[in-house]
Amino acid sequence: xxxxxxxxxxxxxxxLFAGAGLAMMSKAAFLVASRRARRxxxxxxxxxxxFRTPVLPGEALELTAVVTRIGRSSMSVExxxxxxxxxxxxxxxxxxxxxxxxxxxxxxxxxPIAIPKEEKTQ
Amino acid sequence: xxxxxxxxxxxxxxxLFAGAGLAMMSKAAFLVASRRARRxxxxxxxxxxxFRTPVLPGEALELTAVVTRIGRSSMSVExxxxxxxxxxxxxxxxxxxxxxxxxxxxxxxxxPIAIPKEEKTQ
Amino acid sequence: xxxxxxxxxxxxxxxLFAGAGLAMMSKAAFLVASRRARRxxxxxxxxxxxFRTPVLPGEALELTAVVTRIGRSSMSVExxxxxxxxxxxxxxxxxxxxxxxxxxxxxxxxxPIAIPKEEKTQ
Amino acid sequence: xxxxxxxxxxxxxxxLFAGAGLAMMSKAAFLVASRRARRxxxxxxxxxxxFRTPVLPGEALELTAVVTRIGRSSMSVExxxxxxxxxxxxxxxxxxxxxxxxxxxxxxxxxPIAIPKEEKTQ
Amino acid sequence: xxxxxxxxxxxxxxxLFAGAGLAMMSKAAFLVASRRARRxxxxxxxxxxxFRTPVLPGEALELTAVVTRIGRSSMSVExxxxxxxxxxxxxxxxxxxxxxxxxxxxxxxxxPIAIPKEEKTQ
Amino acid sequence: xxxxxxxxxxxxxxxLFAGAGLAMMSKAAFLVASRRARRxxxxxxxxxxxFRTPVLPGEALELTAVVTRIGRSSMSVExxxxxxxxxxxxxxxxxxxxxxxxxxxxxxxxxPIAIPKEEKTQ
Numbered sequence: 001x002x003x004x005x006x007x008x009x010x011x012x013x014x015x016l017f018a019g020a021g022l023a024m025m026s027k028a029a030f031l032v033a034s035r036r037a038r039r040x041x042x043x044x045x046x047x048x049x050x051f052r053t054p055v056l057p058g059e060a061l062e063l064t065a066v067v068t069r070i071g072r073s074s075m076s077v078e079x080x081x082x083x084x085x086x087x088x089x090x091x092x093x094x095x096x097x098x099x100x101x102x103x104x105x106x107x108x109x110x111x112p113i114a115i116p117k118e119e120k121t122q
Numbered sequence: 123x124x125x126x127x128x129x130x131x132x133x134x135x136x137x138l139f140a141g142a143g144l145a146m147m148s149k150a151a152f153l154v155a156s157r158r159a160r161r162x163x164x165x166x167x168x169x170x171x172x173f174r175t176p177v178l179p180g181e182a183l184e185l186t187a188v189v190t191r192i193g194r195s196s197m198s199v200e201x202x203x204x205x206x207x208x209x210x211x212x213x214x215x216x217x218x219x220x221x222x223x224x225x226x227x228x229x230x231x232x233x234p235i236a237i238p239k240e241e242k243t244q
Numbered sequence: 245x246x247x248x249x250x251x252x253x254x255x256x257x258x259x260l261f262a263g264a265g266l267a268m269m270s271k272a273a274f275l276v277a278s279r280r281a282r283r284x285x286x287x288x289x290x291x292x293x294x295f296r297t298p299v300l301p302g303e304a305l306e307l308t309a310v311v312t313r314i315g316r317s318s319m320s321v322e323x324x325x326x327x328x329x330x331x332x333x334x335x336x337x338x339x340x341x342x343x344x345x346x347x348x349x350x351x352x353x354x355x356p357i358a359i360p361k362e363e364k365t366q
Numbered sequence: 367x368x369x370x371x372x373x374x375x376x377x378x379x380x381x382l383f384a385g386a387g388l389a390m391m392s393k394a395a396f397l398v399a400s401r402r403a404r405r406x407x408x409x410x411x412x413x414x415x416x417f418r419t420p421v422l423p424g425e426a427l428e429l430t431a432v433v434t435r436i437g438r439s440s441m442s443v444e445x446x447x448x449x450x451x452x453x454x455x456x457x458x459x460x461x462x463x464x465x466x467x468x469x470x471x472x473x474x475x476x477x478p479i480a481i482p483k484e485e486k487t488q
Numbered sequence: 489x490x491x492x493x494x495x496x497x498x499x500x501x502x503x504l505f506a507g508a509g510l511a512m513m514s515k516a517a518f519l520v521a522s523r524r525a526r527r528x529x530x531x532x533x534x535x536x537x538x539f540r541t542p543v544l545p546g547e548a549l550e551l552t553a554v555v556t557r558i559g560r561s562s563m564s565v566e567x568x569x570x571x572x573x574x575x576x577x578x579x580x581x582x583x584x585x586x587x588x589x590x591x592x593x594x595x596x597x598x599x600p601i602a603i604p605k606e607e608k609t610q
Numbered sequence: 611x612x613x614x615x616x617x618x619x620x621x622x623x624x625x626l627f628a629g630a631g632l633a634m635m636s637k638a639a640f641l642v643a644s645r646r647a648r649r650x651x652x653x654x655x656x657x658x659x660x661f662r663t664p665v666l667p668g669e670a671l672e673l674t675a676v677v678t679r680i681g682r683s684s685m686s687v688e689x690x691x692x693x694x695x696x697x698x699x700x701x702x703x704x705x706x707x708x709x710x711x712x713x714x715x716x717x718x719x720x721x722p723i724a725i726p727k728e729e730k731t732q
Binding site for chain 6 (some may be wrong): 503505506507508510511512513514515518530531532533534535536537538539542585596
């Protein structure tokens with residue numbers, strides 16, 4: 001999942017607004033958790049999120065999300081955001097975070113994730 | 123800081139998209155930290171964020187942000203979001219989070235926060 | 245209700261787009277009228293709105309809304325917007341306006357506002 | 367100037383959010399005043415604005431803006447918004463408003479509008 | 489249909505983001521096709537679209553859409569976008585495109601367009 | 611590049627607004643062309659774009675963009691969009707398009723793309 005930073009998400013100081021960065025990381029976490037669980041998932045919360053270096057206009061933000069833990073109905077997703085200056089290819093680690101996602105049924109209650117045996121050890 | 127949840131920030135399941143909640147909490151943290159430091163502040167990251175109960179369309183989300191720690195150039199801000207059904211006044215705690223904010227100079231480098239002595243003990 | 249002015253709502257001349265200011269005042273009026281009536285409210289219109297001084301990027305816009313008149317099913321709400329330079333705390337009155345709000349039933353027709361006796365004299 | 371109402375500008379009750387209607391009327395006023403003055407214009411405020419009938423999703427909102435008064439550096443612009451059900455062509459008057467616009471120089475100060483003599487009598 | 493280009497739709501190089509131009513042309517095509525067919529219409533695709541000259545902030549983009557072909561259930565719509573510098577009135581052709589629109593029934597299937605005989609020869 | 615379709619980009623008929631699909635395809639084309647040329651690129655236009663099947667809320671849209679032709683200063687980029695129902699993994703081809711991108715210098719004039727010899731034959 002790659003996003004281009006356009007001026008609309010820039011703060012008054014000319015860098016990516018942290019709130020927009022959080023929203024993009026959330027989408028990446030939501031996507032990868034939905035694919036793993038094949039259920040509706042909601043975000044229960046996040047653990048430590050770090051903004052390492054600012055993202056500038058004209059940079060692309062490339063987000064990588066990985067499911068790192070699968071419980072009965074919850075998952076942990078680690079998201080990494082790397083910024084790339086499009087005209088040079090130079091890259092820097094911009095942000096990292098861990099999100100807790102929960103699979104829910106149609107009433108919004110936690111529901112077990114059906115996982116093939118071999119994946120559970122992951 | 124109070125926000126009305128309009129459909130534009132709702133996810134496919136009809137509740138407030140978590141990413142939008144994170145963005146709103148960020149703005150509240152940014153606002154209160156800027157006022158305390160009277161400097162440009164950026165978000166260094168967040169500690170544990172919890173989404174307790176979903177926010178529904180037609181509810182107002184009222185965010186309260188408090189500076190709970192002041193260091194040399196950094197601050198911790200705790201943000202609480204309460205949702206209110208506008209037609210009844212019923213309220214529920216929707217989300218809580220802690221954000222780390224840093225005062226920066228015009229080059230984006232951490233800069234000391236000038237704090238009156240009596241506030242430092244807080 | 246406090247809003248930060250981010251570049252996305254800025255006009256080509258670098259100040260807050262008046263239309264965005266109107267939208268923010270509307271939300272504040274909607275919120276306070278909904279809370280007073282505890283009914284669905286819609287905006288019937290506005291009386292004189294004044295943009296006194298421009299709001300600049302990096303300023304926070306703090307909106308205060310007060311119900312100044314309650315009729316059978318309508319209310320008048322006065323909204324004041326003060327802009328604050330976050331790095332100094334300097335403030336200026338940016339905009340004022342009066343909005344007429346109407347409580348409606350599920351068919352969108354005006355419906356009486358149930359008001360405790362002592363409030364009616366306000 | 368014609369706008370389609372998409373769900374993103376709809377309020378929780380399924381009709382066009384009044385704030386979005388105000389923003390659209392502002393743009394129409396800004397456009398026609400800029401064309402008449404051929405100067406940068408800003409909105410000084412608005413006189414009575416009426417929301418006559420709600421605008422529904424799937425309707426197009428057609429805005430007509432007319433300069434009705436030209437002063438030394440200010441103009442009055444009347445804006446009318448008609449909603450049209452696209453599948454039938456049925457139309458209803460949705461909103462009207464009057465906006466006061468001021469021509470400004472590069473420092474944001476009022477500046478005279480150069481008007482051909484024959485137009486001044488309009 | 490006239491649109492003002494505000495900074496929110498500008499790319500990092502300070503001109504109108506092409507994607508925003510495409511979205512605006514789509515809306516114009518959707519509007520004129522809906523009016524001609526008086527049915528729900530969807531976009532089947534587009535033929536050659538040309539971005540001739542960049543649109544700059546502060547310019548108004550005026551879009552003209554014309555139905556140029558009517559088939560059994562499909563229509564071709566040609567859209568032209570002219571940019572106007574509001575402070576001078578200078579205009580330049582900014583973009584042109586042709587869009588294929590299809591009238592659909594409530595299940596999303598193509599449905600015949602009822603056209604008066606005299607219009608069919610157009 | 612993967613995007614989640616949230617209600618904000620949905621048209622009144624509950625499917626992805628074609629204009630939003632065009633904007634997303636444009637971003638993908640812009641990204642891949644910028645990476646290939648390592649220059650500022652602008653969109654010159656598009657060839658045939660097809661919307662094959664509608665994209666529904668709750669689906670993820672996965673865009674794949676490939677540079678298929680490199681000229682002196684222009685490139686052709688083919689973009690394919692596949693929609694995926696997140697709860698089942700079912701996929702369908704939703705849209706395809708070809709975009710012409712041009713590398714430009716700081717004055718916005720076409721500039722040669724420096725390409726390693728072995729890539730030119732591609």
